[in-house]
Amino acid sequence: MCTDNAISSFGKYCLFQCTCNEEGYKLTEEFLSLLPLNNDLEEGCEIIKILLEEVIGDNPMLINERIKPHLNQVFIRVQKMRLEDEDFLDTEGLGLLVMAFPTLNRNMDL
Numbered sequence: 001m002c003t004d005n006a007i008s009s010f011g012k013y014c015l016f017q018c019t020c021n022e023e024g025y026k027l028t029e030e031f032l033s034l035l036p037l038n039n040d041l042e043e044g045c046e047i048i049k050i051l052l053e054e055v056i057g058d059n060p061m062l063i064n065e066r067i068k069p070h071l072n073q074v075f076i077r078v079q080k081m082r083l084e085d086e087d088f089l090d091t092e093g094l095g096l097l098v099m100a101f102p103t104l105n106r107n108m109d110l
Helices: 002-017 023-032 041-056 070-082 091-107
Strands: none
Touching: 002 023, 002 041, 023 070, 041 070, 041 091, 070 091
16 A cells, blocks of 8 residues: 555656656656556545546646557556446546546547
8 A cells, every 4th residue: 555655646746746858758657657556446546536637637748649658558457447346436536537538539549
């Protein structure tokens, strides 16, 4: 669980503090490769909701050509996780996923 909390904190750093440069992209790619979180499902849902909010808000760290494939993979893994555990994402998270889909679709080849 501590690992999941550390990953979540790392992700918040990537989303809100990193600059859109080579180092920031590398850090963000690493963060996205660790999602979804598997041990602390509550923290896992929260960081996915934050990620979705940032996609909806067109966070420049997420909505660019370099990060698109990594973000796409996160949401494929989230969908697989939802199939295994329907409680993985709460009602708010599902609503955000629906709201984010047009942005994901617009910015990515899903």
